[in-house]
Amino acid sequence: MTDQDRPQYQQLLARKVEVVNVGLEGFVKDLRDCGIDVVHVDWKPSAGGDPQMAALLAKLGV
């Protein structure tokens, strides 16, 4: 079976993996401990995940 015949996710893992981690920072250390390059994006859902506040903010132009 050639690389082209493998499912896409297997092709991805056959090469050097580089990760963009969004949100919870806890995953970053584990990946780095495995020698994987990780770029962490410090992101939280709007208003800390409070849907009512997030909806209000959206109406106020955020």
Place this chain on the structure above:
Amino acid sequence: MKLIEDANRQALTRILEGEPRLIDIVPARELIPGLRERMILHAGPPISWDRMCGPMRGAVAGAVVFEGWAQDLPTASRLAASGEIEFHPNHHFGAVGPMTGMTTMSMPLFVVENARFSNRAYCAINEGLGKVMRFGGNDASVLKRLAWLRDVFGPTLGKAIRAAGGIDLKSIVARGLSMGDELHQRNLACSSVFLREIAPWMARTSTDNAVLAECLAFIGQNDQFFLNIAMAMGKVITDPANGIRGSTIVTTMCRNGTDFGIRVSGLGEQWFTAPVEMPEGLYFAGYSEKDANPDMGDSAIVETIGLGGFAMAAAPAVAGFVGAGAPSEAGNFTRSMGEITVAQNPEWTIAAMDFAGVPTGIDIRLVVDSGVVPVINTGIAHREPGIGQVGAGVVKAPLACFQQAIVAIAEDLGVS
């Protein structure tokens, strides 16, 4: 929302266009018409005696004795507890005060005028370090220094300021930022530049060399002397930005040792309060967090205009002093505050940030959306009255104040 964006643009313009100038030192009773006998102005949002923290009560007792409303401290405390003393926030009278923020009728106040909008703001004179009323100190040495400020220093410096035709403050701040000040926990550069500007005028107007030397030494020995001037400057800059309907820009942040309070331009004089947090920082030898009082003071007005914790990148030495990490991390504070502000101030730049302006115009929408709250550089007072400063640190504004304000402005604008 166009109404909000237009209102915020107007509020920001008013903040940036301010032309603050120190023009005088005058006894509080002559500046604040409503300030009368047995009335004390304090830092932070409104608070009654029964909810005041230890240092605030200590300062109140000292102020009562200082004004001659009681003969001694125990009598003064009883008088305050009995309801005989009237308490109001400095902010309701165009004033600000550091830490406990005591303002009473005979205290001399800096007068800062905003030439662009013809408004004025006031702040008492910084007492120096050690045992001082702003940290709750109230013994004889504290009251003696206050009397000297009232009878000697205030009139001497006031005469010099008037003779100089006032002192432009924006340029001093700009220079201070380039010399390592962030204007809250480090005012060494601004105090020195101020002394350099005012010293010749003090020499010209003083008739007593001994008094002159004493006054010059008082300024020269106090690295935080300029803080109180910067606070009055913050107040005079933000006041014209208050009361613009729809604006979500913060115009006041302050604390009284019990509550943290904010006011927002579009909501005028309305306070939004939440329990104040404990600063995280470093303690002087012999003290620890067990001794600390929750944060207090009107001094967060400097953060409200983009200085203090917002300008941490200008003062890497302060990051270490307040326990905020390595000096190389100071820029992170300023970058983080950039996420909750709508602009940078082009007149106040930070060399270490490639001359980016200090982050200015805190938008409550950005605070609540991101969860990033304003950081404030602060001194830490002992929780017991009369002891004074025990450390310095960083405190975060409570998110709840900003959430309440979002709900209120949505109601005001008919948004649900």
